[in-house]
Amino acid sequence: MLFHVRMNVNLPTSMPADEAAQLKQTEKEFSQRLQREGKWRHLWRIAGQYANVSLFDVDSVDELHALLTALPLFPYMQVEVMALCRHPSSIHEDDR
Numbered sequence: 553m554l555f556h557v558r559m560n561v562n563l564p565t566s567m568p569a570d571e572a573a574q575l576k577q578t579e580k581e582f583s584q585r586l587q588r589e590g591k592w593r594h595l596w597r598i599a600g601q602y603a604n605v606s607l608f609d610v611d612s613v614d615e616l617h618a619l620l621t622a623l624p625l626f627p628y629m630q631v632e633v634m635a636l637c638r639h640p641s642s643i644h645e646d647d648r
């Protein structure tokens with residue numbers, strides 16, 4: 553199942569710089585593991601914003617929820633999810 557996910561990150565300005573850097577590093581390692589596993593298919597920065605657009609390929613909504621809520625930055629994110637299905641005109645066989 554494919555999901556388009558937008559994540560807006562809002563770290564508190566009061567957070568110490570070393571704590572923010574550690575969180576971002578842990579987030580990076582977590583997301584790169586999921587990318588290598590094929591669960592996090594694409595990850596793009598939204599230009600000019602501390603936000604990303606991602607494509608997840610998971611087995612269920614429950615799995616997506618578990619992955620998103622396990623993100624180290626999750627407590628500081630606003631997350632929007634759109635479920636995707638195959639477009640009849642798509643030429644990409646893996647669009648499902």
Ligand SMILES: O=C(O)CC1=CCC(=O)O1
Binds near residue numbers: 559583584603
């Ligand atoms: O920087 C972000 O957009 C938040 C994030 C998600 C995965 C990652 O490595 O950083």
